[in-house]
Amino acid sequence: RDEILFRQPESTHLGDCPICFLPLPINGENPRISTCCSKIICDGCSVANGLRHFRENLQQTCPFCRHPMPKTDEQKNKNYMKRVEKNDPVAMTQIGFTLENEGDYDSAIEYWSKAAELGDAIAHWSLSVVYERGKGVEKDEKKEIYHLEEAAIAGHPQSRHNLGCCEWENKRFDRAVKHLIIGAKLGYDEAIQVLKECYKGGVVSKEEFAAALRAYQAAVDATKSPQR
Numbered sequence: 001r002d003e004i005l006f007r008q009p010e011s012t013h014l015g016d017c018p019i020c021f022l023p024l025p026i027n028g029e030n031p032r033i034s035t036c037c038s039k040i041i042c043d044g045c046s047v048a049n050g051l052r053h054f055r056e057n058l059q060q061t062c063p064f065c066r067h068p069m070p071k072t073d074e075q076k077n078k079n080y081m082k083r084v085e086k087n088d089p090v091a092m093t094q095i096g097f098t099l100e101n102e103g104d105y106d107s108a109i110e111y112w113s114k115a116a117e118l119g120d121a122i123a124h125w126s127l128s129v130v131y132e133r134g135k136g137v138e139k140d141e142k143k144e145i146y147h148l149e150e151a152a153i154a155g156h157p158q159s160r161h162n163l164g165c166c167e168w169e170n171k172r173f174d175r176a177v178k179h180l181i182i183g184a185k186l187g188y189d190e191a192i193q194v195l196k197e198c199y200k201g202g203v204v205s206k207e208e209f210a211a212a213l214r215a216y217q218a219a220v221d222a223t224k225s226p227q228r
Helices: 043-055 073-085 089-101 105-117 121-133 141-153 157-169 173-185 189-200 206-222
Strands: none
Touching (some): 089 105, 105 121, 121 141, 141 157, 157 173, 157 189, 173 189, 173 206, 189 206
């Protein structure tokens, strides 16, 4: 299990923008998902698409699939449900969030569980949270860690960071540092900040921190473009 768990993912769980093919940013606001095709479009491509519609007086459509943009929450949910019918794990996860906001944790967990079975990292992350807090289920640390690990393996940096914190609390510092370094190399702000404190405290060597910092900066720079 450790061989898989501590393997550096090729990218974050978000991957690349399907239009410009640059890595999607992971720090800051939550990604905006097109409800019609479940694609995450970067801000640069979204703005370019909006400007084209404005200049040519066109109907607002999805930058990726050109489906008309939904104007109401009801239309958004209808789009997601069409994707759910096609076994789309991203749509399942988003429907889970809607149900959670409505207080229907049982149904939310059902959707997240199905999405997690299909490999969705955010669904695994969401399940880790409910098992940690006991929302809609009994608290279960083993299940919490299992879903954190599955999300981390899939490139979810916050899950990786949380695993590092869990290992730190259990005084397994070597494992904690491994998780933080992986998170930093994915470009995750919190991971590099914690590593900085670890370096100041003598837990991480100068060479380890320098290598992690270079990889962190390269990952962040890769998400930048003039359009973004």
